Amino acid sequence: MIEFIGFVAAILTTLSFVPQALHTIKTKDTSGISLWMYVIFTSGIFLWLVYGFLITNWPLIIANLVTFVLAATILIFKMKYK
Template sequence: MNITPEIIGYIAATLTTSSFLPQAIMTIRTRDTESLSLGMYSAFTLGVLLWLVYGVYVSDKAIIFANAITFLLATSILVFKIYNTVVKKHG
């Protein structure tokens, strides 16, 4: 089997995305975003969005695949983080 760059890209995408999954699922299930910094998580989510845009621009499927999934997860966590932050401020 000939290991093409594309295959390496897909394996990399699967590894980094799947290593993000448990943390994301736990946060979504527990809604506990206390340990997350809103600033850092916003930067991360924006960064993942831009990787997605970049992947589309350069039509790189591995980048699109990894960042589309990560973006969905990161956005749901960010929504919980913003919700928790707003609720905490205004009770």
């Protein structure tokens, strides 16, 4: 049961970037988005991914790979359409 709560938490925090990425791609409206948030966040997620590979933890690798792609997409749009 405790592990299930952690599992749902991981799914939610990973998937939450899907509506943001879709919203950003569709509207190209990035005015309310902080550039620094996505610079720092994408770097942090990249390090989580490296950490996941180093300790060979597949849930960590998969979750952070998905989040990295979504966060990097938002970051690129922010830099392109600011």
